[in-house]
Amino acid sequence: DAGITQSPRHKVTETGTPVTLRCHQTENHRYMYWYRQDPGHGLRLIHYSYGVKDTDKGEVSDGYSVSRSKTEDFLLTLESATSSQTSVYFCAISPGTSRTYNEQFFGPGTRLTVL
């Protein structure tokens, strides 16, 4: 299994509070991604990173920011959490080589509840 962990695994917070989710990898992969999964919507890409300090928006990036100061860590921040951000968040990594562009390895997920 790919060395990818997410923390925390579960979090309950209140509306308006800041929240940071962490994704940590030990594979030295170039690409990292944050998805959210909600019933009826499947998995949707929030942000992704193609290198240290290189990030870009996905399809549902509003209300989220990311940072990647080193290869192994990709942080997802909800500056002011809202109830609509209650979801399961998955981090994924991929090597980004010419043969494995779209082969992503996913973490175990973080279940976030915003009250």
Added chain:
Amino acid sequence: DAKTTQPTSMDCAEGRAANLPCNHSTISGNEYVYWYRQIHSQGPQYIIHGLKNNETNEMASLIITEDRKSSTLILPHATLRDTAVYYCIVRVVRGNAGGTSYGKLTFGQGTILTVHP
């Protein structure tokens, strides 16, 4: 990226082959077909991918029609642990490894495969 169409759900008896279809009639010449699955409460898992030739690995086989408008994922001997949502994704593979748009996978609703005893 081309749109895909999959059945909402399928059933399969344990030990039998599970054949999961995917329609991607608008696929273009440089788009690959990827399959992922997601077992309940876990992150998605990459299974296999292909361009135009049939592919096989330790998990599954992928059969792509000659016109590439559809494909079938085959689990040769399904087990109860194969019960999951299976996603078919069509995605271009960029020729420049330095590009920035890699891996922006779009997951649809997938097929819920239930393997029963």
